[in-house]
Amino acid sequence: MLVHSLEVETSPDRVVVLGARGFIGAALVAGLASDDVPSLALDRTRLDLLASNAASTLAGFILPTDCLVVISALTPDRGKDAATLMKNLSMGQAVADAIAAAPPAHVVYVSSDAVYPDDAALADERTPAAPASFHGQMHLVRETMLAAVFRGPMARLRPSLVYGRGDTHNGYGPNRFLREGQAGNPIKLFGQGEEMRDHISIDDVVELIRRTIRKRSSGVLNLVTGRSASFRDVAVAVGHALGRQVEIVGAPRGGPITHRHYDVAARIRAFPDFTPLDLQSGLARALG
Amino acid sequence: MSGLTVAFAGLTHLGIVSAAAAAEHCDRVIGYDADAGRVADLAAGRLPIEEPGLADLVAKGGNRLTWTSDVGALRSADLVYVSIDVPTDAKGVSDLRSVEAIVERVMPALSEDAVLIVLCQVPPGFTRRIPRPAATRYYQVETLIFGRAVERARQPERFIVGAADPSRPLPSSYHRFLSSFGCPILPMRYESAELAKTAINIFLAAQVTATNTLAELCEVTGADWNEIVPSLRLDARIGRYAYLAPGLGLSGGNIERDIVTLTRIAAERGTDGGLLEAFAANADYRKDWVLRALHHKVMDKSPNPVVALWGLAYKIGTHSTRNAPSVALLSALPTVRFRACDPVAELPSGGFPNLERFDDPIETVRGAAALVVLTPWPEYRDANPGAIARAMAGRVILDPFRHLDHAALVRSGLRPSALGVSQ
Numbered sequence: 001m002l003v004h005s006l007e008v009e010t011s012p013d014r015v016v017v018l019g020a021r022g023f024i025g026a027a028l029v030a031g032l033a034s035d036d037v038p039s040l041a042l043d044r045t046r047l048d049l050l051a052s053n054a055a056s057t058l059a060g061f062i063l064p065t066d067c068l069v070v071i072s073a074l075t076p077d078r079g080k081d082a083a084t085l086m087k088n089l090s091m092g093q094a095v096a097d098a099i100a101a102a103p104p105a106h107v108v109y110v111s112s113d114a115v116y117p118d119d120a121a122l123a124d125e126r127t128p129a130a131p132a133s134f135h136g137q138m139h140l141v142r143e144t145m146l147a148a149v150f151r152g153p154m155a156r157l158r159p160s161l162v163y164g165r166g167d168t169h170n171g172y173g174p175n176r177f178l179r180e181g182q183a184g185n186p187i188k189l190f191g192q193g194e195e196m197r198d199h200i201s202i203d204d205v206v207e208l209i210r211r212t213i214r215k216r217s218s219g220v221l222n223l224v225t226g227r228s229a230s231f232r233d234v235a236v237a238v239g240h241a242l243g244r245q246v247e248i249v250g251a252p253r254g255g256p257i258t259h260r261h262y263d264v265a266a267r268i269r270a271f272p273d274f275t276p277l278d279l280q281s282g283l284a285r286a287l288g
Numbered sequence: 289m290s291g292l293t294v295a296f297a298g299l300t301h302l303g304i305v306s307a308a309a310a311a312e313h314c315d316r317v318i319g320y321d322a323d324a325g326r327v328a329d330l331a332a333g334r335l336p337i338e339e340p341g342l343a344d345l346v347a348k349g350g351n352r353l354t355w356t357s358d359v360g361a362l363r364s365a366d367l368v369y370v371s372i373d374v375p376t377d378a379k380g381v382s383d384l385r386s387v388e389a390i391v392e393r394v395m396p397a398l399s400e401d402a403v404l405i406v407l408c409q410v411p412p413g414f415t416r417r418i419p420r421p422a423a424t425r426y427y428q429v430e431t432l433i434f435g436r437a438v439e440r441a442r443q444p445e446r447f448i449v450g451a452a453d454p455s456r457p458l459p460s461s462y463h464r465f466l467s468s469f470g471c472p473i474l475p476m477r478y479e480s481a482e483l484a485k486t487a488i489n490i491f492l493a494a495q496v497t498a499t500n501t502l503a504e505l506c507e508v509t510g511a512d513w514n515e516i517v518p519s520l521r522l523d524a525r526i527g528r529y530a531y532l533a534p535g536l537g538l539s540g541g542n543i544e545r546d547i548v549t550l551t552r553i554a555a556e557r558g559t560d561g562g563l564l565e566a567f568a569a570n571a572d573y574r575k576d577w578v579l580r581a582l583h584h585k586v587m588d589k590s591p592n593p594v595v596a597l598w599g600l601a602y603k604i605g606t607h608s609t610r611n612a613p614s615v616a617l618l619s620a621l622p623t624v625r626f627r628a629c630d631p632v633a634e635l636p637s638g639g640f641p642n643l644e645r646f647d648d649p650i651e652t653v654r655g656a657a658a659l660v661v662l663t664p665w666p667e668y669r670d671a672n673p674g675a676i677a678r679a680m681a682g683r684v685i686l687d688p689f690r691h692l693d694h695a696a697l698v699r700s701g702l703r704p705s706a707l708g709v710s711q
Contacts, residue, residue: 126569226580265576268583269620273591275583 001125002212002221002270005106005153009214012067012105015039018047018058018095019072023168024110024159024205028069031206037213040066050090055097066104067213070095070146076135077169085134092142100149106216107154108209109146111139113198113222113260115158124263125220153218157209160224160262164202164286173231174199174279177238178286181246187238191253193231198224198262201282211271225276226264234279241283291315292461295365297394298372299326299355301337302407302432306371308342309441311349313468319355320362322393330355338607338632341438362397366461369428370394371407376541380548384410391418400424403462409486409542411549412479415450422452426462427478429485435605446472450481489546493567495531496538500574503534503708513708514690534707536578536688537571541611544571578613578660578686579620581705585684586658587624593682594625596656598649599663601633609633614662618643627652631665650675657682664691673700 015032019025020041032039040061047057049072062068072091074084099107114136115129131137143156163174170176177187200223208223229237232248239246267274277285292314296307299321307319321327329336331354335343346353354361362368370390375383387408395418398404405426406415415427427450431440447466449458454475457463466473476484499513506513513534520526538544547564554561586593602612609615612633618626618640626643629652635643646652649671653659659680661668669691677683677700685697690706697704705711 124573126572263573263576263580264583265573265579265620268576268579268587272583272587272621272623275588275591 001266002155002217002219003153004215004217004270006214006216009211010216011035011037011214012216013038013065014063015067015069015213016061016104017041017069017071018049019043019070019110021045022071022075023166023202024162024209025069025071026166027164027202027206028071028209031210035210042072044072049094050087054091054094055101058094058098059102062098062102062104064103064105067106067108067216068099068104069108069110069209069213070142071110073138073142075169076133077171080134082134085138088138089141089145092138092145095142096145096149099146103150103152105152106213107146107150107152108212109143109154109156110209111143111156111158112136113158113160113224115140115143118258121259122261122263123222125222125266153216155212155217156220157212158220158222159205160198160200160222160260162202162205162223163199164282165288166202173197174234174238174283174286177235178241178283181238181242186247186249187235189231189235189248189250191257192250193233193235193248194257196228196230196259196261198226198228198260199234199279199282200225201277201285203282203285204276208267208271208274211274217270221267221270222262222264224262224264224267225278226262226267227276227278228259228261229279237279237283240280241287292367292465293318293365294465295320295362295368296371296407297321297359297362297368298370298390298408299323299330300371300373301339301434301437302373302430303369303371304330304335304337304346305339305342305432305437305441306369306407306430307353308345308349309438310465311353312345312442313465315352316364317349317353318361318365319353320357320359320394321355322357322359322390324357327355327357338605339437340435340605345438345442359393359397362394362402363399365398365402367403367405367465368394368398369405369407371430374409374545376545376548380541380544381552382409382411382545382549384414387414395420403459405462409545410482411486411553412482414482415478416452423459426451426458427481429481429488431485431488434608435603444469444471446474448481448484449473449475450478451475452478486546486550489543490550490564490567492531493538493543493547493571494563496535496543497567497570499532499534500537500570500707504574506708507710510710512710533689535574536613536707537573537575538567544568544611575613575616577688577707578617578662581686581711582617582621582658582660585686585703585705586682590657592623592625593657594627594655595621596653596659596680597626597628598630598652598659598661598668599633599665600628600630600635601663604663604665607632607634609635612662617660617662627654627656630663631667633663650679654679655681658684658686661685661687661689661691664689668692673697673702677701 021043029041115131117130167175235248293316295318296303297320311317429448503513517532551561551564600614629646673696683703685704688707694704
């Protein structure tokens, strides 16, 4: 589902990163620096996408040879309500207006697998997007907003649950479990942690974004490992990574159990020589 | 059958096989195609297709079987079949223009009494629109299966015939010809017959999809689909001839084409085509079994391995690589070096620079990290597992159809995997 414009990997003249202080953005900027790829790291202190002049300001930054990576978003830990949705859409509109006024060479939109329906037990890039949450709806609309104004190659990357060093969130999963374990607290599961999810290391997410940039790719790609694990298995793996016995406690379940697996055939086709970290290796890296 | 001349217009796979089989039943068979080069090849005994038993059948036809690019030769025919394979695009959408073109070309050449019979796979409504009197315009279902085409053309299970008015008897020439095969003749209205072939393929798709869905569950639950199959075959509601062999989705293109056709018709007419879409999605998904397995078992550890392929044809008994798993795999992994052999199939020259061809199966696997058996040619079964193990650099054997002796492979230190069994 991802089509490469460039046969041979070629770094762009510059990468403009929106959301450069966030979890993924900061890791990407560091990765680009290690590749010696010039980048313009824009965070809220340099560009407030909710400001009335955001579009024109951003347009002033973009050069025609740039690759623009859009990661900036108010994540669910900052709000799951309609007001947050509308702010996110306003930010998306500002980016779309800027792209319309000053199109770059390549756009990479970092979306989310929240665009897929919650009951899609086995998903791939062809799974119809039917987001149940404002967060998923926001990403889907923003994908559409940018595609509507940009005629060049645009990649829509949809990561699953991302974990690793530098996480600015504390969502249910590896990062929170690591924090709980490191603090000597029990790891608290919903139910018995039966739900299967695909957890991907930040290092793999950054690597896939870098490859997408270098191949000037367009289309949709899920940033996933293809190896789902239950939250209980993740908790056990965290214990192993910490090298000590960690108490794991269940709690009454609020909703039904859902699972999510990914078919990664499209990723294999896009990047045949890419292999994601297994959970244990990823957790070890997260611990540094 | 004295005095009857039967013609086949369009000499692709369907036309050539059908003409050769017809020559066993009438005094004269004319094979017509506008492609003079193709006709010259056939006249010289060079068959442009590979099909078991076809060369013998054509030879047996002798002087009764003639090939021509002169459309005027059809004037002497009592029955004229339109017999080209309908081309489809990459998405399985039929392109009927070639059928329409050949119908337009041959109709002026036919005698007034000649019966025109459309043998191609066309959607409901096609034959009724042909501007020819209903008494000399029919549709007949073809049941060609690549690799078994001769057998099925010579011994059809039944003839499904579409007519303007199925209550009226068939023209005597047509009836005599069909009766000579000694199988039931099922007349029905045009649209029913046109849909009947599709209906057969949809039921086959249902069986294939059910089999593949259950086979995958076996792969992750510790079950072995091969152990389950006999219990299904002995169930009269399923039956001994059911499609219960797991496969790499649907291949060959015909069933996919019918799914696409019916899905489109369902959308146009507002009927529920969800099941058909599920068949197509599952087929796409299972086609990638080898890709996933190869990545998981080999490329996770060695990103750019050498991989051996036994078989390029989409099935045994045919040279066709159309929609073949081999082509999909070669296309998906352009950075992987493949070594391949196949006794018959050819790929477009220069189409796959990552592919090297060999004649000998053991030479093919030399130095390979993995062997993938994609076409179960009989000679591969004779390959010595010890020789395979000694020649290969790796231990991984992906043999989706369980064509090789897996116990023997394991004894030689190899690690075979197949569809429908836990790895």
